[in-house]
Amino acid sequence: MSADHSGGGRPLAWLPIPPEEIPGLPAELEYAHWDGGPDYPTDPARCVFYAVPYMQPVAVTTRPLPEMRRLRVMQALMAGVDDLLPSVPLLPPGARLCNARGLHDASTAELALTLVLASLRGVPGFVRAQGAGEWRPEFRPALADKEVLILGYGSIGAAVEDRLAAFECARVVRVARSRRTAARGPVHAVTDLPELLPGADVVIVVTPLTEETRGLVDAGFLARMKDGALLVNVARGPVVDTEALLAELTTGRLLAALDVTDPEPLPAGHPLWAAPGVLITPHVGGPSSAFRPRAEALLRDQLTRFVREEPLRNVVVTAR
Known part of the structure; x- marks a missing residue:
């Protein structure tokens, strides 16, 4: 661990973005930059606010x-x-773990729409044809007039629907843990899925990974999807039963576009790589140019709330 050169007596925050590059940070705190490197910027014992380095392994x-x-x-x-x-048991009692709800809405919603359009319009096949120098026109389905089911209607799900509005879909079906009414209309409960899935041409999974959603997209779920339907997963890999999905892909009955997989990273030689009708991206829903300004805004807001002793946003759990 490197020596502590910070010196001051103010409470210390560790940030994964250089603090001098984030305008408007509250002056009541001292800041150090740590992006997951082998050396710590200060003594960790002094840190009161720790913003976790982005896209680093959990062991780091x-x-x-x-x-x-x-x-x-x-x-x-x-x-x-x-x-x-x-890792919550490692935190001191009373320490709060906060997520970044809202930070990745725009970027993840963009990727979800990209995967839907690329899959339906056959873009991967055209890219392969281009590489081979071959002109292969073909008739492909459009997103227009399709029924789209959004599984996990939170902030990202709403952002996905915002972007679907321009594509003349026949219907957008919203599904969340429990029934409610959103700005755009009714939200169905997960328990309604058996009745809803047979009508969907596209199912977009954006639900968080919990004990309730782990394996939610299983063989029974997939069997209820209509022939030729497209499954898009931009949530977490374990929400989908990989073996069950492989079985459907192998028969050609369903299509899939996956930004996340189980296992992840997907190892070389895994059958998903070669499965027919699947498009795979390497968990890139969040990392885009939209990340940095939104991350800075979130950190600035949370740190301001922290020094003012105001309620923090997005508290997931408090350590005991």
């Missing part, structure tokens, strides 16, 4: 936690914090 991001004895806030820069929840 949780490494300083046993030494962060004064920690009050652990701020993730992902909407899903399932990988961080096992």
